[in-house]
Amino acid sequence: MKYEKISTEVLEKLKSIVGTKNVQTDSDRIQPYSHDEVTDPAYHHMPEAVVFAETAQQVAAIVRLANDCHFPVVPRGAGTGLACGAVPTYGGIVVSLEKMNRILDINEDGLYAVVEPGVRTSDLQQAAEAKNLFYAGDPCSGDSCFIGGNIATNAGGNRAVKYGTTRHQVYAIEVVNPKGRIVHLGARLQKQSTGYCMDQLIIGSEGTLGIITQATLKLLPKPQFSLDLLAVFDDTEKAIGVVTKIIKAGITPTCVEYMDNITIKSVERYLNETLPGSTHGNYLIVEVEGSSEDDLDEKAVTLDELCTQNGADSLLVADHDKIWQARKAFAEAVRSESLIVCKEDVVVPVDKEPQLLHYILTLAKKYNLITRIASHAGDGNIHLNILKNEDSTYEDWNDRVHQNQQELYTFIYQSGGRLSGEHGIGYKRKALMEEFTDPDELEMMRDIKKALDPNNILNPGKIFDIK
Ligand SMILES: Cc1cc2nc3c(=O)[nH]c(=O)nc-3n(C[C@H](O)[C@H](O)[C@H](O)COP(=O)(O)OP(=O)(O)OC[C@H]3O[C@@H](n4cnc5c(N)ncnc54)[C@H](O)[C@@H]3O)c2cc1C
Known part of the structure; x- marks a missing residue:
C-alpha cells in the first residue's frame, strides 16, 4: 500500500481540527506510540504524528481529511494490546482517544453506562460498584486498558x-466510520431483528472498520457473595481435565483460570512472595458467585468433590486479592524474564483443552522452547508464552517458534479452534491468519473492508492485507 506522507500542510489542517496542543510530532513524545505491549522491536514502527482527539466531531474531521489526502489513521486506546493492532505499520497518524475519558452516565434504573472510549476499564468497574452495580468486562489489563x-x-x-x-x-x-461520518449502531434493547448487526461487526474489528467514540454498556446488580478457591494439582492435564466437569456440574463459575508450575514460580520471583503449593503444584483458580453464604458453601463442597476426585492435591479458600494479584502478574513476570517473547493466544472448544495442553507441552520439548503458560481455562483460551532461549540467536529461536506454530495451529484448527481467543490478529498474526483461515471467509472479510473503507485509510495492514 502506498500512502502520502504527512506534509506541513496536512499538519496545519490537523491543528485546525484539534488545536495545536493536540498534534504531536516530536520524536521523543511520539515514540511511545510506536508500539503496544509487544516488546520485540521487530514489531515497532514510528507514526509521523500523534493526534489527540477530544470529540467525535474531531475524529470524523480527521478521517475525512485522511481520505482527502490519503494517509493512514490508526486508532489507539491505552496501547496495552498484544497483537500490534495500534502500531502504525504504514506510518501516517495515530489518533489517540486518551483524552476522551469521561463516564457520561451510570444509569441505575436502566442498568447501563454511557462512556467515552478512553475510560479505563477499572474506572468504569469502580464507578459502577460505587452505585452497587457491576460491569462484567474484566481483562487482566483492566487497570490500564480502555x-x-x-x-x-x-x-x-x-x-x-x-x-x-x-x-x-x-x-x-x-462510531466514526471510514468515510468520516458519525453513526450510531446498536440500541439499548434486549432484542432486535432489524437488519445487519453493524455494531457487532465493528466490535472486534481492531480499528479497521470504525473508530469507537462512545459506548452504551450493560450493567448488572452487584453480586453479593463470592468466593475464590485454589485447587493445586501435581498433574497439568488433571488440572485442566476438571474444567468441563465443573461446568457440567451447573455451578456456573465466574472465573476458571489455570497456571502451570513453572509460571507460578516465575510469578513468585517477580512478586518476591511465596505462593501456596508452588514447589510442585499447577493452579486452578475458581471463582464462584452465590445468592447467599449457604449457596456459596454448597458450591464449594461440589468443587472440592470434583477437584479431589480428579486428583487435586489440595483445595483451599484463597485470599481474593492475593490470588488475583498472582494471576494478573503473569504478563509482567514473563516480561521480567525476557523482552523477546512470542505470545500465543490460542483457543479451542473447552472439552479439547486437555489435548491441546498436552500437545503444547509435547511440541515445546520437540523444539526446545521455554514456555510459561496461563489460561482462561473456562473458555478454552490458553496463553502460551515462548521466551527466547538465552543461548540461541534470534533467528534460530524465531525459526523454532515458526515451526512450532505450523504444527500447533494445524492441530488447533483440526480441533475446531482459532488463532486468537481475545488478543486479536493485529499485525502480529496477519500471516498466520492468511495461512489458516478459510479463503472464502477471508474473502468475505476483505469484501467488507473494501466496501466500508474504499481508500483503506483505517488501520491498514491489520488482520489481513487488501488484495
Ligand atoms: C498485562 C496484560 C494483561 C492482559 N490481559 C488481557 C485479558 O485478560 N483479556 C484480553 O482480552 N486482553 C488482555 N490484554 C490485551 C489488551 O489489554 C486488550 O487487548 C485491550 O482490550 C486493549 O485495550 P487498549 O485500550 O490498550 O487498546 P490498544 O492496545 O490501544 O488498541 C488495541 C486495538 O484496538 C484498536 N482501538 C483502540 N481504541 C479504539 C477505538 N476507540 N476505536 C477503534 N479502534 C480502537 C487499536 O487500533 C488496536 O487495533 C492484556 C494485556 C496486558 C499487557
Whole structure:
C-alpha cells in the first residue's frame, strides 16, 4: 500500500481540527506510540504524528481529511494490546482517544453506562460498584486498558466464562466510520431483528472498520457473595481435565483460570512472595458467585468433590486479592524474564483443552522452547508464552517458534479452534491468519473492508492485507 506522507500542510489542517496542543510530532513524545505491549522491536514502527482527539466531531474531521489526502489513521486506546493492532505499520497518524475519558452516565434504573472510549476499564468497574452495580468486562489489563480498546478487540478476560466477552456487554456504540461520518449502531434493547448487526461487526474489528467514540454498556446488580478457591494439582492435564466437569456440574463459575508450575514460580520471583503449593503444584483458580453464604458453601463442597476426585492435591479458600494479584502478574513476570517473547493466544472448544495442553507441552520439548503458560481455562483460551532461549540467536529461536506454530495451529484448527481467543490478529498474526483461515471467509472479510473503507485509510495492514 502506498500512502502520502504527512506534509506541513496536512499538519496545519490537523491543528485546525484539534488545536495545536493536540498534534504531536516530536520524536521523543511520539515514540511511545510506536508500539503496544509487544516488546520485540521487530514489531515497532514510528507514526509521523500523534493526534489527540477530544470529540467525535474531531475524529470524523480527521478521517475525512485522511481520505482527502490519503494517509493512514490508526486508532489507539491505552496501547496495552498484544497483537500490534495500534502500531502504525504504514506510518501516517495515530489518533489517540486518551483524552476522551469521561463516564457520561451510570444509569441505575436502566442498568447501563454511557462512556467515552478512553475510560479505563477499572474506572468504569469502580464507578459502577460505587452505585452497587457491576460491569462484567474484566481483562487482566483492566487497570490500564480502555473501554474503546476492549470493544475494538472484543477483549475477554477472567469473567468471560460466566458473562461473555466485551461484545456481550455492549448495547450500542457511536462510531466514526471510514468515510468520516458519525453513526450510531446498536440500541439499548434486549432484542432486535432489524437488519445487519453493524455494531457487532465493528466490535472486534481492531480499528479497521470504525473508530469507537462512545459506548452504551450493560450493567448488572452487584453480586453479593463470592468466593475464590485454589485447587493445586501435581498433574497439568488433571488440572485442566476438571474444567468441563465443573461446568457440567451447573455451578456456573465466574472465573476458571489455570497456571502451570513453572509460571507460578516465575510469578513468585517477580512478586518476591511465596505462593501456596508452588514447589510442585499447577493452579486452578475458581471463582464462584452465590445468592447467599449457604449457596456459596454448597458450591464449594461440589468443587472440592470434583477437584479431589480428579486428583487435586489440595483445595483451599484463597485470599481474593492475593490470588488475583498472582494471576494478573503473569504478563509482567514473563516480561521480567525476557523482552523477546512470542505470545500465543490460542483457543479451542473447552472439552479439547486437555489435548491441546498436552500437545503444547509435547511440541515445546520437540523444539526446545521455554514456555510459561496461563489460561482462561473456562473458555478454552490458553496463553502460551515462548521466551527466547538465552543461548540461541534470534533467528534460530524465531525459526523454532515458526515451526512450532505450523504444527500447533494445524492441530488447533483440526480441533475446531482459532488463532486468537481475545488478543486479536493485529499485525502480529496477519500471516498466520492468511495461512489458516478459510479463503472464502477471508474473502468475505476483505469484501467488507473494501466496501466500508474504499481508500483503506483505517488501520491498514491489520488482520489481513487488501488484495
Ligand atoms: C498485562 C496484560 C494483561 C492482559 N490481559 C488481557 C485479558 O485478560 N483479556 C484480553 O482480552 N486482553 C488482555 N490484554 C490485551 C489488551 O489489554 C486488550 O487487548 C485491550 O482490550 C486493549 O485495550 P487498549 O485500550 O490498550 O487498546 P490498544 O492496545 O490501544 O488498541 C488495541 C486495538 O484496538 C484498536 N482501538 C483502540 N481504541 C479504539 C477505538 N476507540 N476505536 C477503534 N479502534 C480502537 C487499536 O487500533 C488496536 O487495533 C492484556 C494485556 C496486558 C499487557
